[in-house]
Amino acid sequence: MGAQLTQYLLTGVTIGAIYALVALGFSIIYNASHVINFAQGEFVMIGGMTTVSLVDGGVPLPLAIAAAVLVAAAVGLALEKLAIERARGASVVTLIIITIGASIFLRGLAQLVWDKNFHALRPFTGDTPIAVLGATILPQSLWVIGVTIAIVAALGWFFARTLAGKAMLAASHNRLAAELVGIRVRHVLLLAFGLSAAVGAMAGILTAPITLTSYDVGLMLALKGFAAAILGGLGSGAGAVVGGLTLGILESLGAGFISSAYKDVFAFVIMLAVLFFRPSGLFAARSAERV
Amino acid sequence: MLEVRGLTSHYGRIPALKGIDVEVREGELVALVGANGAGKTTLLRALSGVQGASGGTVRFDGADITRAAPDRRVALGIVQVPEGRQVFAPLTVEDNLRLGAYRRGGESAAATLERVYAMFPRLRERRASLAGTLSGGEQQMLAMGRAMMAQPRLLLLDEPSMGLAPRLVEEVFAYVHRLKEEGRTIFLVDQNARAALAVADRAYVLETGQVVLAGTGAGLAADPQVQQAYLGL
Incomplete structure (x- = not known):
């Protein structure tokens, strides 16, 4: 029982880390624009699929990963430049609908560029399970957890310590004041899409050896990541991480102890429960505003 | 320094x-x-570039900036303290200033x-507080301090005394006066016409989008029309 529980927890943390990365992607764009980017899952897919085809084409793995992140970031920038920026002045709902369109378009494009099959990326460093407290963990899971920690730390440092990061926060909080201190607000949005796409792509690359990847892998991951972001409170970095981990662990425990057939149900039950009882999320930004 | 012609x-x-x-x-x-x-x-x-001009010209040091983006005007030295303070509430006082x-x-x-901390000692005391937790008067100081950080050559002050208690209104005008003494060029808008005219070298009276009167601060304060319409005399 103890070993089983450990096993479920380890699996849950691994999946949860991926959800956390996807949720972070949502939060970055939401913070900069109040847009929920429904093409977030497609960034994940582009990351995984590009890496797979580059590796199949003989490119060394580290190089393929770097290239895939750049490709996804470029797609993110293009989405902002060609679709979101053109609709400047449109309502947030319109922009959200544009991202739904972009998501469908990118999925269709991926079917043309690649195919409809599942693809596997080989694990970064072998697939010999490592024994931990009576349970086992795959080396790839350690990669997932380690890289997620590194990305979360890097983002935390960027937003808390650098002037550029603070400028992004400032622009999202008060667009007018940001413009008046000379921040180019349009560049902030562009940066948010690029950054968010890069983070999403990393999630897709890390998970490709575990769950396989295909043109529509982004659909479910985006929904789970969105549920995680809602759970933690949209726009909160810490919330995205806690929300992702909570969701991953609950899903894994539920699949293990109840039934794996209901694996996906848990995410949505949690999302609905949060929307009913605590719509601003567990980590809703405590507003410190005085009027 | 600033020359506005036929701006619509x-x-x-x-x-x-x-x-x-x-x-x-310069220096006015x-x-x-x-x-x-x-x-x-x-x-x-329109002067700080966040509102588009549909006609006319704005010149700064002789250069046409009518269509320049806000960030370029900030770089040139035109910095606005917006109406209602508009501090970055979730960031600390010091981060607001750095931005x-x-x-x-x-x-x-x-x-x-x-220098900003020397001018507004209260901001130094509260440097680590979130800007949103400051009082109205402190937020006004922060908004002014934030603008000073850009080393403005022309400071645009929009309603600095709005919504403040009378004692704080006096304090804010004392700061405005001090900035003027330092030789800053200031363009001031305020509901409190009496106080604004008292510190101003010159002033314009605006009515429905047009300049209807212009003169020295003291001259306009003595003008019967202005007294009746804006000073409540």
Whole structure:
């Protein structure tokens, strides 16, 4: 029982880390624009699929990963430049609908560029399970957890310590004041899409050896990541991480102890429960505003 | 220094500025008075570039900046303290100030930061507090300090005393006076026409998007028309 529980927890943390990365992607764009980017899952897919085809084409793995992140970031920038920026002045709902369109378009494009099959990326460093407290963990899971920690730390440092990061926060909080201190607000949005796409792509690359990847892998991951972001409170970095981990662990425990057939149900039950009882999320930004 | 000729601006199809001619010379404190909706804020917004101009020209040091983006105007030295403070509430006081120096890269800002803290000691005391937790008066100081961080050559002050208690209004005007004594060029908009005219070298009276009167601060304060309409005498 103890070993089983450990096993479920380890699996849950691994999946949860991926959800956390996807949720972070949502939060970055939401913070900069109040847009929920429904093409977030497609960034994940582009990351995984590009890496797979580059590796199949003989490119060394580290190089393929770097290239895939750049490709996804470029797609993110293009989405902002060609679709979101053109609709400047449109309502947030319109922009959200544009991202739904972009998501469908990118999925269709991926079917043309690649195919409809599942693809596997080989694990970064072998697939010999490592024994931990009576349970086992795959080396790839350690990669997932380690890289997620590194990305979360890097983002935390960027937003808390650098002037550029603070400028992004400032622009999202008060667009007018940001413009008046000379921040180019349009560049902030562009940066948010690029950054968010890069983070999403990393999630897709890390998970490709575990769950396989295909043109529509982004659909479910985006929904789970969105549920995680809602759970933690949209726009909160810490919330995205806690929300992702909570969701991953609950899903894994539920699949293990109840039934794996209901694996996906848990995410949505949690999302609905949060929307009913605590719509601003567990980590809703405590507003410190005085009027 | 600042030369505005025939400036017009629209909100959709509704004209807000109908051909404004205004001039601010180096070292002057020029006030703009007028009723609510006369276009005072719109004029300042058009000067800082966040409100588009539909006609006319704005020249700064002789260069045409009518279509320049807000960040370029900040770099040139035109910095606005917006109406209602507009501090970055979720960031600390010090981060707010550092962002004021954003166009200068923020790194060379340490000396300016010291000067701002020297001028507003209260901000130094509260440097680590979130800006949203400051009182109205402190937020006004922060908004002014943030603008000072950009090392403005022309400071646009929009309603600095709005919503403040009388004692704080006096304090804010004392700061405005001090900035003028330091030789800053200031373009001031305030509901409190009496106080604004008292500190101003020159002033303009704005009515429904047009300049209807111009003169020295003291001259306008003595003008019977102004006294009746804006000073409640």
